[in-house]
Amino acid sequence: MIREAHILIIDDEKTQAEALAESLTKTGYNCTTVLSGSEGLEIIRKDKIDIVITDLILHDLDGMVILKETKKISPETEVILITGYGSVENAVTAMQKGAATYLLKPVNIDHLRAVVDKATEKQCLVRRNMELHKELEEKFGFAGITGNSQQMHRIFHILKQISSTTATVLIVGESGTGKELIARAIHYNGPRKNNPFVALNSAAIAETLLESELFGHEKGAFTGAAYQRMGKFEYANNGTLFLDEIGDMPLSTQVKLLRFMEDGRIMRVGSNETIKTDVRIIAATNKDLGILVEEGKFREDLYFRFNVVCLRLPPLRERQEDIFLLIDTFIQEFSRKHGKKIKGITPEARKLLFHYNWPGNIRELKNCIESMIVFTMNGVLDVNNIPEHIYKNNKTALPGPVFPVGITLNEIEKELITKTLAYANGNRSETAKILGIGERTLYRKLDRYNLK
Ligand SMILES: Nc1ncnc2c1ncn2[C@@H]1O[C@H](COP(=O)(O)OP(=O)(O)OP(=O)(O)O)[C@@H](O)[C@H]1O
Ligand SMILES: [Mg+2]
Structure with missing residues (x-):
């Protein structure tokens, strides 16, 4: 229970207001009392008030108005109403409109304390929840995507345009270019951010189990199906389903996915009843779906549906100007994680990392920096901390300008x-x-x- 909560008491009976304030102050709360509704609202606008305790009938304003205005100014603030026997009905209406609870006159002090304690506890939980949400948004919001190259600016621009919609998105990029990170960012910046983000990797699941994973199954649908089970589609209802490695999805499953894309309906394995779901699909692949279509491994109609909004994530070697920024970002991230004070990285090490080809893209760079931080003895990342395979392959992969003979x-x-x-x-x-x-x-x- 938090004792520093700030409570505002609005009551035009001075003795009662003071009595309430005194009993709450004794328990450690910080109380302000005012004798009119208008003064009360002024304070609510100006200060951060955690709990408002107001008489339902004031000489200038109705307690209901205080409730309504308070919730408008600061939705988190809890409002407790004090009422006589005659107006209990109004108090009940008030609770339907967002009041925490009501107290009957004459106010029993123990009851008052219990009610206030409960309201502050609830507030604590709500705040913590909001903080957690904020953390999630920071982690997966655009802020968590590092990049200052022209290519990345283009991607940020598209992200802004598509995240407020529920359009299907296809993300294409080599391994480690940030496909999942971007998929989460789209979800957490969009209207569905408070609903689930569910991921499923088609390549990681045996073909026979994939359909039941996606669509769920009925009891007895196949050997081993002892219980009815919900699929990812149902878990992702009202949220986003991230279909990773979509290029590896078998054709039979693609047919069912297409059915969903057409009318939003799915069928559990072993059932012939359809279930309506509301799911946003974001798919990712490191393969060229166009080629898979030509080879008959991917349905063309499904490909067209996915291809409406297609985001291509460039490999790191095509946006070398982001390398230093990423290095610095990861140094910060991992020095915090491993509790090591890192003074910096030597120019030689930077240069080597800059010229490396990064076939594993950002994931490889990230792992490389983490490993360098783990192994540095003096807080400076140097060439000798660079993992051997990167160090060795560096010179051979030197990109850069080509100079024809004849040039000075x-x-x-x-x-x-x-x-x-x-x-x-x-x-x-x-x-x-x-x-x-x-x-x-x-x-x-x-x-x-x-x-x-
Ligand atoms: N622009 C970026 N800024 C910061 N971190 C990034 C960025 N892009 C990717 N990362 C990080 O790199 C790692 C790999 O990213 P992610 O898993 O999203 O890649 P992927 O394209 O899904 O890879 P794969 O094809 O192997 O599944 C993750 O740890 C991710 O947080
Ligand atoms: Mg991935």
Whole structure:
């Protein structure tokens, strides 16, 4: 129970107001008393009030008006009404309109305390719940998606447009490019965020079990089906169903999925009754569905339905300018997680990570940084902390400008500086670090090549 809760008592009978305040203050609550409804509302607008205790009949305002206004100004605030025997009916109506409870006159002090304790406890729970929701939203909201490249800006733009709708979305991208992260962000930024997000990976489930996982089954539908069971569609009702690795879904299941896409109805395995569901579908794949269609492995009609809104997540090697940002984000994340103070990463290590090809994309980079943080002895991430396979493959995977014979060394230098500047988003100290030269040297060269 929280004792710091701030309680406002509105009562035009001064002695009663003071008596209530005194008994609650003794138990440790922080009380303010006012003698009119209008003064009360003024305080509710101005201060953060946790609980309002008001007489139902005041000389200037009706207690019901106080209730209505309070809930408008601060929906979390609990309102407790005090009423005489004559107006119990009104008090009951008030509870239907959101009052926490009512107290009968003359107010019994023990009862008052019990009621206030209960209201504060409830408030605590509600607040905690809201905090948890906020945490979830931060984690899966757009804020949890790192990226400053043009490609990522394009994706943020599309995300904003589609998350307020319930359109079916197909997310295509190589392994580790953030497909699931984006799917969750779409859900948690949309109108369904308070309803479930349910994920199912078609590739991870045996073909024979997939249908029952998705649609549920009746008792006795097949050997081993001892009980009736709900499927993911029913669990995701009013929310979002994330169908991961959709390219691996067998054709027989695709037919049933298509039926759902057409009329929102599903059938449990072993039943011939249809169930109406309201589910938003977000699907993901790292395969080219167009090719699967040509090969007869994916239904064309289903492909067209999915392809209405298609998000392509670029591989990390095509948006190298995000690498440094991601490195810094993950350093923060994992130094917190492992409770290690990390001073930074050396320019050499940065450079190596920048030039690596990242076939496992962001997941690989994330794992790499975590491992470096775990293994660093002095709080600085250096080349010798880089996992061996990345270290070894780095030089062979060097991307960058290609220079034909006939070009001068100066031209090469100019070109390389320009490209590196672009990668570093125009950040000069970053550029100098990558090029392995001092910042002043870089400034001189920028000057010489008129790159300012
Ligand atoms: N833009 C991003 N910013 C920060 N973290 C990211 C970003 N994209 C992906 N991640 C992180 O990288 C990891 C891999 O992402 P995710 O699981 O969403 O990828 P995926 O495309 O579903 O991979 P797979 O194809 O292997 O299933 C996750 O830990 C995720 O949080
Ligand atoms: Mg995934």
